[in-house]
Amino acid sequence: MARVLLFGRLSDVAGWREREIESPFLSALRTRLAADDPGLGEALARPGVQVALDQVIVRGDAALNARTEVAFLPPMSGG
């Protein structure tokens, strides 16, 4: 069961911030999120959206463990 976290505009689009979702791979998780909520699927596919697994940025697909924390990070802006 992955713990999925949404930040910034993504949590507004989805209407949630954190959810437990069963998925063996990041790619499968994306497919499932997009199927459940096409608006979120589109927002996740936009350029500049990064993914961190257990707080480490990853590119491409990856296997998810039972306790993996998956964070979707839209473009960042501080200061």
Add this chain to the structure above:
Amino acid sequence: MIRLTFDPFDPGALLTEFCRGRTEVGAVATFTGLARADAGSTAVLELEAYPGFSEAEIGKIAAEAQVRFKLADHFILHRIGRIGPGEPIVFVATAARHRRAAFEACDFLMDYLKSRAPFWKKEHGPDGARWVEPRAEDHADIARWDKERSS
């Protein structure tokens, strides 16, 4: 040192504390960012971080600045949560043997914080809320340092 806080802070007190007991440092530079009202269009700013991840990512860049500019020390404090107009939102202090390195490191750290640090900023105004993303100038500002690094 990197710290995130929900609470308002006093930049003057932080500067005094940062300077305390330094006898081998000739220069301390600081930057304080304030939340802008933009003529009433922004009533409140809301800053979101990813606890743990945000501090760690900022820490990597601060470590890079420490080496690149041969800093004696650095301190970064960033507000998260809701911030009213005129309130300090970010404070950066750098200490070095001479002023140029302190100024440049401070500038470098702020350019990074504006465009690449893991924060998400929402402006609440009379016309509703909107998420703020880095402007073209912010990307150009941080790109200056990439160029200098590769040359």
